[in-house]
Amino acid sequence: GPKVLQIPSHQIIDMGQMVTLNCDPVSNHLYFYWYKQILGQQMEFLVNFYNGKVMEKSKLFKDQFSVERPDGSYFTLKIQPTALEDSAVYFCASSLTGGGYEQYFGPGTRLTVL
């Protein structure tokens, strides 16, 4: 089936540094998402993105977070500066249309903030 790729698979950084997580969504998909999963806990929605704009963000999407997809390249999640509580696995997803349809997930990026 359609695949979403995420780069890198693991990232270890020091608190206060900037990190960019990259997502290569399914080629003809129009909606993009980031979710956060802390080990052993449920997946939580961070943000969705359509037509170059953030459509909705959760309270987990702090001011230090930003997303973009310049010129149809990677869909990125940037955290600047990082905090210890940002340690988690971040999953990117994409869908062809909006709500009510399947979201395809990437394998995740495990972020460790020291």
Next chain:
Amino acid sequence: SQWGEENLQALSIQEGEDVTMNCSYKTYTTVVHWYRQDSGRGPALIILIRSNEREKRSGRLRATLDTSSQSSSLSITAAQCEDTAVYFCATDAGGSNAKLTFGKGTKLSVKS
């Protein structure tokens, strides 16, 4: 139930047994997604059931949805070892601002 304050639920069954996982939700949904997540991987959709459907089948999987009680279930018939995974239900209010709200999940172990 996957909603509420309980921790990730764990179920262990023998190969060949049937199993049902339940999910209750609190907010309006047009669709319930059932995902499975294998260790170290992202969630993969296994069944999507819409609010106008009471039951949906896919191979050995059967999902039900009761919008009046805001609950859904996923059943696996004759479970196999490869069914071992974490299963999540997720609600989706639909519309253009799509987002999934996941339950805490059920960790299913199928032993031979």
